[in-house]
Amino acid sequence: MRTKTTARRSFLLGAGAFMAAPAILKNSRAYAATPTLRVGHVSPRTGPLAGFAEADEYVLGGIEKAFAGGLENNGKTWNVEIISKDSQSNPNRAAEVAADLILGDEVDIIVAASTPDTVNPVSDQAEINEVPCITTDCPWQPYFFGRNGVPGEGFTSTYHFFWGLEDIIGAFLDMWGQSGVAKKVGGLFPNDADGNAWGHPELGLPTPLAAAGYDLVDPGRYQPLSDDFSNYIAAFKNAGCEIVTGNMIPPDFATFWAQAAQQGFNPKVVTIGKALLFPSVIESLGDRGDGLSSEVWWSPSHPFSSSLTGTSAGDLAGGYSAATGRPWTQPIGFKHALFEVVADVIKRAEDLEDPEAIVSAITGTNLDTIVGNVNWANGPINNVTKTPLVAGQWQKQGDAYDLRIVANSAAPNIPITADLKILG
Structure with missing residues (x-):
């Protein structure tokens, strides 16, 4: 042996x-x-x-x-x-x-x-x-x-x-389907292992989103810790994107979200993997953290x-x-x-x-x-x-944020705890 x-x-x-x-x-x-x-x-x-x-x-x-x-x-x-x-x-x-x-x-x-x-x-x-x-x-x-x-x-x-990505796509589509917003999606994918996987034409989001009737606007990969998302914001505004999705580290999302406000881009649904997982990140965004959404792998x-x-x-x-x-x-x-x-x-x-x-x-x-x-x-x-996945939204309860489960079609044994709210 x-x-x-x-x-x-x-x-x-x-x-x-x-x-x-x-x-x-x-x-x-x-x-x-x-x-x-x-x-x-x-x-x-x-x-x-x-x-x-x-x-x-x-x-x-x-x-x-x-x-x-x-x-x-x-x-x-x-x-x-x-x-x-x-x-x-x-x-x-x-x-x-x-x-x-x-x-x-x-x-x-x-x-x-x-x-x-x-x-x-x-x-x-x-x-x-x-x-x-x-x-x-x-x-x-x-x-x-x-x-x-x-x-x-x-x-x-x-x-x-x-x-897997198929699970997060399913959870996001389940959530977005409740929103009633236009099926125009802006994609934010960094030039790293996660971003290249999420944005991959066949293995990532583009093909299944298209099959579900969504138009994904992908301006290309950005470098992590970028300080300027103006080109992405302009592309999303020109295309009429009402949904923004992607996979970002917290500093990159904070930069994007601040610049989106400065440049008058106000999507109705923002669903970002990785960056929006943590309450500390949401709290750091102040009132602009309310209503942001993410995947939920585990919760109380x-x-x-x-x-x-x-x-x-x-x-x-x-x-x-x-x-x-x-x-x-x-x-x-x-x-x-x-x-x-x-x-x-x-x-x-x-x-x-x-x-x-x-x-x-x-x-x-x-x-x-x-x-x-x-x-x-x-x-x-x-x-x-694989383990189960659902979708959730940060909703302000008094002075604190709570991640509420708003879509669970792939794992109905995990209970929904709130209805989805539209941003703005």
Whole structure:
């Protein structure tokens, strides 16, 4: 049977003899009275994607408590050590810290979340080094095709759960269909992995929007952290766009939205992925945050509970707010679910000293988590399984904003909590 040492032997030999000692120490650890399994975690704690990691400290604290007594595998209790590193919202840094976790800390499993800028480089490092990897919080198309995945072949060590662009398109169309506004849509797509996937002629939004009778105006890719959206705004005004959509980081949307007001562009529906996920971003926009809309991957209203702690979605979100004084955010559920899957895999793996046995346990997952069922046998493509998606709108309640679910046709078990309002 293949051990961790043999699985990485080719790299270790190429890297030099100094790498051999940690590998030997790692194996000796497994035969201790209470062996330790190491889980690496990569997340954008700082930089423009930091909103995705805002709840990391709270979630990881809860997971460490749940793991405190160890996890049982084949009659033996294993300690679980989590080693978390900051990608700084930079793909190159994400790859660097993933390599550190794999080759320096010698983790047994690595996990990552928060957009292709984090997920893809971490997954690539895991695939190269044959380390079991589980990721989330990135649509599956930029995850799979952004890593040059080949349908029918896929990857060996890396697995992903989230929704796909087909789901977000369905959720957006469901919401827009209630609005009664003109089917003219302005598209804002950055020149990055997400933007290129969302704007892709066949795999992204253009083809399905056209099939649904919508005219997408796409002026082309903009560079992230752009300071001027005048050309885009002019194109949208000239075309009579009443809907604006796309995938942006928060600073880019704030710039666009301020310039739209200055230049007299007032769309009736604004539905932006990524940028409008977080209450802190909406609050920073003041009154102009009211009525903006986005996809909703997880909320306190989701009818799911943790397989690890039994905590409901509502209680997990409420616990975060009580502990921090801040509003709940969507990544809380998926960050928690990552470690639900890790715990389940640890308990079921035939041999935690064998990476292939861990991968086999990942592929055999069929787990009801706090974000829904995770089962790689039911995926749309190799190495991918999907979780449900609905659409929501930020609506002001007193002095605070709340993300209300306004469209749920693809997941009717997730309840609608408000009617869609038109901007202006």
